[in-house]
Amino acid sequence: MVVAVMLGLAFAPPARGRMLLVPLSTRAAAMLPAAAVDGGARLLGVGPFRGSLVIVADRKRLGGVSLADGMIILSAPPLLCGAAEAKGQVT
Numbered sequence: 001m002v003v004a005v006m007l008g009l010a011f012a013p014p015a016r017g018r019m020l021l022v023p024l025s026t027r028a029a030a031m032l033p034a035a036a037v038d039g040g041a042r043l044l045g046v047g048p049f050r051g052s053l054v055i056v057a058d059r060k061r062l063g064g065v066s067l068a069d070g071m072i073i074l075s076a077p078p079l080l081c082g083a084a085e086a087k088g089q090v091t
Contacts, residue, residue: 002082012075015068016058016088018044018075019055020038020047020054020074020075020081021072021073022071023051023052024067024070024071028051028070028071029047029050029051033064034064035069036053036057043055048063048081
């Protein structure tokens with residue numbers, strides 16, 4: 001139980017910063033890049049899972065990226081998602 005809670009906290013997305021967007025279907029994967037950019041995200045690259053993206057964003061602005069849309073938002077730890085840094089600021 002404690003391990004599950006720790007893992008949940010480790011992958012909880014930050015309010016602002018690096019995040020991993022993971023589509024849960026092929027339809028969601030097709031919509032993911034546009035939904036992220038529409039939410040003001042800066043794309044850093046592909047994630048470790050098929051169709052996933054590593055971004056820098058303000059989570060509140062990612063309205064088109066939700067479980068209801070077939071997408072989940074996780075934190076993007078450098079160990080799992082690489083150490084790429086975004087240049088500039090999220091707008």
